[in-house]
Structure formats: structure tokens, C-alpha cells
Amino acid sequence: MSQVPGTATSTAALTPHAARSLVPTDWRRWLQLALAAIWVFDGILQDQTYMFSKDFSVSFLAGMAEGNPDWIASSILWAAHIVEGNPVLVNAGFATLQLGIGLAIAFRPTLRLGLAVSIVWSLGVWWFGEGLGMLLTGGATALAGAPGAVLLYAVLAVLLWPTVKDTSASFVAAQPLGIPAAKTVWVVLWGGLAALNLQPSQLTADSVSSKVSGMGDGQPGWVSFLINRFAEFSDHNGVALSIIGAILLALVAVGIFLPGRWTRTVLVAAVVVAAFIWVIGEALGAPFGGKGTDVNSGPLLALIALAYWPTTTNAVTTSTGVSA
Amino acid sequence: MIGPTWLAAIFGVIMLVAVVVAAVRIIAAWRAHRTTDYQIDIHNILMGVSMAGMLIPSLLIVTTGPSTIAWLVVWILLTIWFAISVARDAAQRRDGNGFTGHHLPHLVMSAAMVYMFAVLLVPASDSSDPAISGMPGMNAGGGLVPLATLDYAFVIFVVGYTVLVVDRLPAIAAMRSRDPQVVGHGGAATTARPLAPATAAINNIVMAITMGYMLTMMFA
Numbered sequence: 001m002s003q004v005p006g007t008a009t010s011t012a013a014l015t016p017h018a019a020r021s022l023v024p025t026d027w028r029r030w031l032q033l034a035l036a037a038i039w040v041f042d043g044i045l046q047d048q049t050y051m052f053s054k055d056f057s058v059s060f061l062a063g064m065a066e067g068n069p070d071w072i073a074s075s076i077l078w079a080a081h082i083v084e085g086n087p088v089l090v091n092a093g094f095a096t097l098q099l100g101i102g103l104a105i106a107f108r109p110t111l112r113l114g115l116a117v118s119i120v121w122s123l124g125v126w127w128f129g130e131g132l133g134m135l136l137t138g139g140a141t142a143l144a145g146a147p148g149a150v151l152l153y154a155v156l157a158v159l160l161w162p163t164v165k166d167t168s169a170s171f172v173a174a175q176p177l178g179i180p181a182a183k184t185v186w187v188v189l190w191g192g193l194a195a196l197n198l199q200p201s202q203l204t205a206d207s208v209s210s211k212v213s214g215m216g217d218g219q220p221g222w223v224s225f226l227i228n229r230f231a232e233f234s235d236h237n238g239v240a241l242s243i244i245g246a247i248l249l250a251l252v253a254v255g256i257f258l259p260g261r262w263t264r265t266v267l268v269a270a271v272v273v274a275a276f277i278w279v280i281g282e283a284l285g286a287p288f289g290g291k292g293t294d295v296n297s298g299p300l301l302a303l304i305a306l307a308y309w310p311t312t313t314n315a316v317t318t319s320t321g322v323s324a
Numbered sequence: 325m326i327g328p329t330w331l332a333a334i335f336g337v338i339m340l341v342a343v344v345v346a347a348v349r350i351i352a353a354w355r356a357h358r359t360t361d362y363q364i365d366i367h368n369i370l371m372g373v374s375m376a377g378m379l380i381p382s383l384l385i386v387t388t389g390p391s392t393i394a395w396l397v398v399w400i401l402l403t404i405w406f407a408i409s410v411a412r413d414a415a416q417r418r419d420g421n422g423f424t425g426h427h428l429p430h431l432v433m434s435a436a437m438v439y440m441f442a443v444l445l446v447p448a449s450d451s452s453d454p455a456i457s458g459m460p461g462m463n464a465g466g467g468l469v470p471l472a473t474l475d476y477a478f479v480i481f482v483v484g485y486t487v488l489v490v491d492r493l494p495a496i497a498a499m500r501s502r503d504p505q506v507v508g509h510g511g512a513a514t515t516a517r518p519l520a521p522a523t524a525a526i527n528n529i530v531m532a533i534t535m536g537y538m539l540t541m542m543f544a
Contacts, residue, residue, distance in 0.1 A: 029491075036487040040533070041479065044540045052328050088328075099533075106490035220472045288472055290544030 028172045031307055032115075032160050035153070036105035039118065042294045043099030050290045051091045057083035060291070064130060067137035072127075079128035097121060115157040122154035129293075138201050141242075142193040142249060142273075143281035144211050145297045152300035155185065159307045173307040183256050186308060190253035190270070197246035207238035215283045223283055230280050248273065256308060267305045274301035327541040335534050336379035342530050343372035349519060349527075358519040363409070367402065367430055368527055374399070374437060375534055378444070386444070396441040403438055406431035429485045429528075436478040436535060439471070443542065446470055469542045479539045486532040489525050497522040 050056055061080035065073035083090045101121065104114025126132060126148050133140055133148025140146035161176040169175045174182040201207065213231045216224030234241050252273060255266030278284060278298020285295040346368040353360040374395055377385025386395050409427040469475055499521050518524075 033484075033487045033491055036490075037480075037483045040486055041483045041536070041540075044479075044483070044533070044536050047327060047331060047537060048541065048544060049328055050544070092331075102487065103490055106487035108491065108494055218468060220468065220476075222473070284476065287476065287540070288468055288543045292543070 027309070027311055028160055028162070028175065028307075031156075031172060031303060032105055032111065032162075034303055035118075035156050035160060036102045036114070038295055038299065039098055039102030039105065039153075041102075043095050043097075043102060045287065045292055045294065046091065046095035046098055048290050048292075051095070051293070052088050054084055054087050056091065057081070057087060060293075061129060064128075064134070066131075067134065067139065068131045069136055072132060072136065076128055076131055111162055115161060118157045119154045122150040122157070125150045126154070135196075138199055141196050141199075141202060141211065142245070142277055142297075143208065145277075145282060146193060146196050147189075147297075149294050149297040149300055152297055152304065155189070156300060156303055156307070159185070159304065170310050171308045172311070173304075182308070186256045186304075187253050189304070190249055194246045194249035194253060197242045197249065202242040203239050205236045205238045208234040208241045209236075209238065212280060215281070215286070218289045219283045219286065220288070223279065227280055227283060260310070263308075263310060267309055270305035271302045274298045274305065277301065327537070332379040332541075335537055336376045336383075338530060339372040339376040339379065339534055342527050343369050343376070345523065345527050346372065349524065353519045356519070358517065360519045360524070363405070364427075364430055365524075367406075367434070368531060370398065370402065371433065371437060371531055371535075374441075375531075375538060378440065378538065379534075386441070392441060392444050396438065396445065399434055399437040399441055403431065403434040406434050429481075429532075432478070432481050432485075433532070433535060436482070436539065439474060439478065440538065440542070443470055472543070475539055475542055479536050482532045482536045482539070486529055486536065489529050489532070493522060493525055496525045 045051075057080045061083060062077055065076040065080075068076065097117075098121075101114050101118045104110040105118065107114075130148040130150055131137070133146050133151055134144075135147055158176065159173040159182065164175045166174050166178045169179060169182075171182070173185070177185070196202070209231050212227055212234065216227035216231075219227070248269075252266055252270045255269070256263065258266060275298065278296065282296040282298055285298070286292050287295075346365045349360055350362060350365045350369075352358070353362075353365075374386055377383050377387065377395075381387045384391075386392055406427050410431050413427055499518055
């Protein structure tokens, strides 16, 4: 018996045309759905028992104030205090909002609303929940999740905004912004990550190993194995690895200006770097243990790279992100 | 129970509502001679009952020793059933019969149910938390859940499935307005117009989100 994809409802056999009408047909829509899925997952993670405890605000949120300038630290502590006052109610709101953002992005009629709310919420969480990605502490690096995963949610929402400013754009990220602005975003992001590797705090013997040591604890065996091996390898090699990392990230940053096939090579390299960060530096977002709040920056960096992937056709997209 | 007790209870009640919806769909389709995929509606009923039983241990649906094993057997059989369905769908597609079915998500969700019941049977290493005393395998402080990477993969799948179905909702809802066709169905005339397709889709979304919640709570 035939069936509408994704439902329990049978129909007479769908024609190929009808079946195709149910499937997203352009690259941007697929990326929007990936972003939506990450938001839905975040909403579910926010439902973990720990998030409803006072410890979440006292230890987790307030901990983001550490190392930040006073004016940022005080605002973080202020927000943490509000959450501490009624952790169950406030966190239930957080979880519901994040789940709602994901579903709104996935539901075509509310796509713009979902993306708009996601930008506002992401920037708020980036400030109050991530301490501006710890960028001002002097210790932030790509391997440790810089510039803060939630900031990347906002960047993606902008890059995937369902408008077409530049109809000649050959990649998704340029459609709402235009090619020059989109490439500027890329250079600032990856170039910024390269610069973070050259901070004085990163040019020490144990700067890399200290970031990954212990990350594998409580994670699946293969993840722990990879992290521990890298921790051993990076021990006392922090300076060299930081410089190599900076060069690699800088090449990814400027590589966006290379033509055709070389651009694809650079984007593949960016995805590989994102995967490395996600597995080794972030332990897959460290979901195990009940304290993970999001997937962390690795998957977001990969999604951003895919938004710059050259498309074979210049499909004009409608406001819902679906090929017209 | 897994996660905050009150939240698990909310999800449990939602599951029971979803079970009622699936049951009503079967009865309505049968009485009105409308088409529905009975195997998936039945699948949703069993999944809803199973998950409600896990979320609300006091219902005693799945949490007594023999019943847990019985449910595990049920889900192993259903997984095999949907594996055959997926293989059959693929064969029909190869024969050029257009779109013939979409049972892969239900296969994976059945496998996830097998996984959850198997974990239930793992002795708890720390069941001192009264909130989780009803679920031996799903305890806080008991270390990493068995086959944690598989658990993570299931979560990623059901979350992805959720957004795909939500994305298709407008197109699915539009199918209601299509002209009905009358087809032979076991000797009786059956209207091929689908029975409340959007309702079926929403039921699947609710099931997937709840399953994602349960699998994620097992991370702790």
C-alpha cells in the first residue's frame, strides 16, 4: 500500500511529480532543515534534568562570567540570578522556545519568523549564556568552540535567510547578502579563528593539550580514544600546533577567493576542520553526562561551509527557500 | 523516570493521546472505506503505549520484569517486519512503480524501541535516585549508557525525521483536496483519498519528538 512520505497515510500510488513535490528541491532548504534539526535537538537537550536545577544557573551560567571583563561578567551574573530564582519555569521556557524555533524553521509558512527569533535568541544566549564565546578572556580558540556555537546559529540564520538579493549568486550564502558581503563573512569568521590561535595564551607548550585533556571522560570509547591520543600527541607541542592551526584556518579563510574547483577543495577542508574540532575539541558536543546544551560549534561550522558550496544551477528560490 | 518526573508525565500523556488518535484513524478508515496504512497506525499505537509505559512507570505497562522482555520481543518482530517492508518498497521502486512507500523511518524507530527496551534490561549500577527507580537501565549517575554512539545516532535520525515531516506538512495537508479515486481493496470499494493526512503526519512528529526526548535523557 502506498503512502505519503513521512506520514502514516496511504494514498493511491503517488505520481513521480506528486512525490517530488514533497521533497525539498534546493540546497538552501536542505541547509535550513539542518539548522532546524539542530534547534530541535537543542530544545530536547534543554529538557535534561540538570537544566532544571539551580546548579545550572549557579555553576553553568554564572561560570561563564569567569575571565570576562567586569561589565560583561556582571550582566551574566545578573541573568544567572534570574534563572536561579525560578529554574524550572525559566528553563521550561528556554526549552520550549528552542524547540519552537526549530519547528518554525522547518514549517515553511513560519520560516522567516523562526529565523528572526533564532537570531535574537542566539545573540542573547551568546552574551548571557556563553559569555560572548569567551572571546574576551584571551583563551578562546576554534578547538575550544570559539566564537561560541550560538553566534554561529545567528550567522547561519542570516546566510540562509529566504530572500534572493543576488540572482547570479553561485552559492547559497550569497543569495541574501550578495557575493562580496558573503565572502566577507567567511573571511572574518575563519580569519578570526586563525587569529585566536595566535593569542599569547595559545603559544605555550601545553596550550592545546590542556584544552582537550579530560574531554573524553564519560564519552563513548572511540571518542575518548581519539581525544586521549591527540592529547598525548599535543603535549608540549602547543606552540607548533597553534601556529599550524592558524595557518590552516587562514588558508581556509582566503581560499574562498580561489576559482571553481579550488573553492570546493577549500570547503571540503573547512568541513574536515569542523569535524576535527567537533570530535577532538568538543567530544561531539559532549552530550553524554546530562549537561550538554547544544551540539557545539563543529556542525555549525560545517553547515556554514556547505552554504558556500558552488551550486551547479542558479536556481531562483522563493521566499520559503524552495526552488521556483 | 528519565528526565524530570513531571516532564516525563507530560510526554507520557501526549503519547496516550497519540495512541487514541491512531486508534480512531484505524476505526474511521475502516468505517468510511478510506485508505490508511494500517501497519503504521498499529505501529504508532504500540510505540505510543510502549513509550507511555516507560515515561510513566506507575502505569506498569513495561516496567515489570516479564512484560519488559515481552515488549522487547514485540519490537524485535516489528523491526523485522519493517525491514521487509523497506526491502519490498525498494524492489517496487526498482520495478518503476513510482513512489511506493516510506517505511524506513518506522524501521529505524522500531530499532530504537528495541534499543531502549534492551537498555531497560541492563542492571542499574546506581538506582539510588528515587525519581528513576522504576527504570533500571535509565538511571542518572550510572555511567555511560550502553552503545552510546548508537543512541546519539538514533537521536539525530528522529530529529531529522521530525523536521522533514514538518517541512512537508503543507504539501501533505494539500492532499486532502485531491479528487478521490475508488480502488479495489480485498473485494470492497475503498476511497483512495487519504484519511486526514495532516493528522497522521502530526502524530508522527509527536512520536518522533518524544522518542528523541527519551533517547536524549538516556545520555545522562
